[in-house]
Amino acid sequence: MLDLEDRVNRVFNPDVRPLVQEAYRCYVSGSARGAIVLTWTAVCADLIAKARILHEEGEGEAADLVSQVEKAQSSEESEAIPIMLTLEKTLLVITEKLELIDFTQRKQLERIRDDRHLCAHPSIRPLGELYEPTMEYARAHLVAALEAVLIHPPSQGRKIVQSFLTHVVDPGFVFDTEYLTYTFFDRVRPSSRFRVVEAAAKFAVLAIDDDAIKIPPEEFANRMAKCLRSFARRDVDLVKRAVAKQMGRLEKAEPAVHLSALGRLGDLPAFWASLPAPVSKLLNVKIEAIGNAQGSWDLTLSTDEAKALALVAHPELCETLPALTEAFDRLSASQKAQVIEQHPGSYFTSYLPGLLKAATSYDGGEAIAKKAVLPCAGYLNRSELEQVLKEWNDNSQCWGRAMPRYLIDLYGLTSHLGPTRKALWNPILEDLRLDEAAGGFFDLISSGIEAFDGVHGS
Known part of the structure; x- marks a missing residue:
């Protein structure tokens, strides 16, 4: 059951909250009449306060309401009450x-107002x-008032969506799921909430x-994909509805748009819940074609292709897109590193030693370490780390440019394995000590x- 007291304590306006708390006390003490009268009083006070805020923010349509309130406040009581x-x-x-408020909420609040009049003037019945x-009735009215207006900030439908878009497009945008969901989901009216999610x-x-x-x-779309994932944690069905509304347009879009959407949203269940079957089959064919290209070190995957193939890390998606596994396995070492860079995780750790062994140039070795090995370092177990270090040490193409410093970075990034991992670097250090060509x-x-050990106490 709805926790009414919790809702009462979440009333947005601190000046209105005491009125709502008093209405709630009337309800729990058995005074339905008092609860209804105070609920309507709180609604009026809350809406007037929010109209003032909108007026201060430049909303012209609020001007007349605010001027009437100010006129009443500056008038004698005999004139103020009629106003x-x-x-x-x-x-x-x-x-x-x-x-x-929207049309439905207006109807709900009108019922509260009508019942308030009956409560305040109980003998007007025919x-x-x-x-x-x-x-x-008292409880229903209090719940309706809370859900319609009292717990929400003074946000308008179109204004909250514009505020959301402005926030996400800002050059200094920093993704913070707690702030995002609190500001643009939890504290937004349900009707406006869907508009935000739909955008x-x-x-x-x-x-x-x-x-x-x-x-x-592409950058804006990637930011919005992150927002969708945050919203889905709050209400997955709402996100499914919003994504489903876009599928008609996606179905008619160019294949490049399909692949781009797959890379951004392929790990979001709401995407697959509404994806048309023909588009899903088309995506599988596209992935199969990427694998059939059988890239060499000279062939670079596009970002969209790499993001799409990174979905191979999700076993359930490999059933929906059976071409994923074979396509990834057919890539060159440098291409696999590109894919891993998009979604580093435990799925890819077993591939890392083989990628280092396959490096055929300083550039190739450095790219594999930077894009695949270091991002996945936090997921390595001891056996995998030992094999990574062996292949790194054995391949002369893994010793160019930044690679020695990457070895130090790898040590720091594998601290989850404890201080005993230090022994795994001994064979490398011993070979370097004996190799005059290794320089410093x-x-x-x-x-x-x-x-590192000195700073972190390992």
Whole structure:
């Protein structure tokens, strides 16, 4: 059952919260009449306060309402009360225009207002019987008021979506799932919430090139994909609905758009829940074609291709896209490193020794270490790390440029294996100590490891 007290404590406006708490106390003490009257009082106070905020933010349609309130506040009581009574009659219509509430919520709040009048004037019934509201009515009205307006900030439908887009497109955007969901999901009215999620789905699925978006479409789409994942943790069905609305356009889009969407959203269940079967088959054919290209060291995968093939790390997706496993296995070592870079994880650790062994140039060895080995280092077990170090040491093409420093980085990134892992570097250090051609590699690596241990107490 809905935790009513928790909702009461989440009322957005601290000045209105005492009114809502008093309405709640009336309800729990058995005073339905008092609860309903105070609920409507709180709604009025809350909507007026939110209209003021919108007016201060430049919302022109709030000006008349605010001026009427200010006129009442500066008038004598005999004049102020009629002003406020007149305002109360049109308050819900005005705030619906301001998008503080929608049509359905206006109807719910009108019922509260009507019952408030019956509670405040119980003898106005045609036959003179006193109106006796039930406790169920009192609770229903309080819940409706909380869900419609009281727990939400003064956000308008179109304004909250614009605020969301502005936040995500900002050049200084930093993805923080807690802030994102709190600001644009948890504290947003349900009707506006879907608009926010729908906007995220539209850009994440289709990577639309919009002149109003001042960053590259792919970057914006990637940010929106992250937002969708955060929203899905709150309400997976809502995200499924929003993504499903984009599938008609995706189905008609160019194949490149399909592959791009797959790379961004392929690990999101909502994507597969609504993906048309013909598009799914097309994606499998596209992946098969990537594998059939059988790349060499000279052939570089596109980012979209690499992201799509990185889905091989999800066994359940390999059933939906059976071409994934074979396509990945047919890639060259450098191409595999490109794929691993997109989604480092435990699935790829068994491939790392083979990639280092396959390096045929300094550039190739350095790329494999940077794109695959170091990103996956935190997932290595001791046996895998030992094999990685062996292949690294045995292949002369893994000793160019930044590679000695990468060995130090690898030591730091495998600290989850404990201080005993240090012994695994001994064969490398011993070979370097005896190899005059190795120059200062021995001193560089050994001192780097000692420095790490000194700082981290290993």
